[in-house]
Amino acid sequence: MPPNKKAKVRKETTSSDDSSDEGKASAFNKKKKAATPARKREKGSSDSPTYSHWLMKSEPESRFQNGIDLKFGIEDLKAQPEQTACWDGVRNYQARNFMRQMKVGQRAFFYHSNCKEPGVAGLMKIVKEAYVDHTQFDRKDPHYDAASNPGSPKWSMVDVQYQRMTRRFLPLSELKRYHLQHRDSGGPLKNLALFTKPRLSVQPLTAEEFDFILSLEDKKPL
DNA sequence: GCCAACGTTGGC
DNA sequence: GCCAACGTTGGC
Known part of the structure; x- marks a missing residue:
């Protein structure tokens, strides 16, 4: 990854909510809007829980967008130099x-989505914290964003490193x-x-959920 | 700032 | 390939 080439991961996209930079219109804020202005930060503690475990979705089967294959399954991650990809x-x-909250060393599930058998396929580790996602400026990239300027x-991304496969595949159906x-x-x-939050492609888990x-x-x- | 129309996600 | 859920867009 950093030193070598970056793998290309196709992350799922989904949409919405912001809260951090630009004052985008988070759906969240919209909903509660009126009520209590001060509400966003007061309790001091339960604001935004800090998470240390994650689930990240990617598609292991070929799907083309602008002639580019978005396929990126856990085997593809494993095949990268240093088994690492952005x-x-x-x-x-x-x-x-959520990616911006990730810290080096934290673990994430590699989840296979939009495929024959959706579910958790393995484990990976965060090896580089959030930095600029270069694909937003690349006109050729399926995730090019004309509205973003250097x-x-x-948009940000993190680097992840393959850790291991789960000892058995954990299907969505079973988790459900x-x-x-x-x-x-x-x-x-x-x-x-x-x-x-089924449409979120990067999700936090509590330690209990993860374990x-x-x-x-x-x-x-089951 | 509301909200209807539209687009996307992603399981089935 | 369908379609439900839900985020985003844009007119007003």
Whole structure:
């Protein structure tokens, strides 16, 4: 990655919400708008929880956009120099903001989306914190953003390094069964972003969520 | 600043 | 390939 070439990851895009830089119109803010102006920061603590675990989606099967294949599965990450790639192409404010919170050394699930078998395929590690996503200025890139200018880039990316495959593939369907179960009975996956914010391509997980999902690799499929 | 139309995501 | 959910855009 940094020294070598960057892999190209196609991140999922999705849309919306900002809150960090430009004052984009976050849907979030919009919703609560009127009510309490002071509300955004007051409690001092529960504002924005700090997360240390993540789930990042990418498509392992070929899909073409502007003649460019967006395919980037965990095997593709593994095949990169130093098994490292930049996670470029994220064009959603919420997802971008989560990437900006990422710290070196944190772990993330590599999630396969928009494919035969969606689910968690493996683990990776953040090896470089957020920096400018160069693909926003590249007219040839499927994620080119004509509205962004080099003076104030809109989009960021991080570098991730392959860590390992999960001992078994953890299908979305199974995670969903747990999610539904936990919603009724109370359990670690009751609020999992994968289901509560299904369109977000970069999602935070609590340590409990992360550990629970990881523990499934040694269990029989539900 | 509201909101309807539109576009995209992504599971199925 | 369908379609539900939801973010974004743009007219007013």
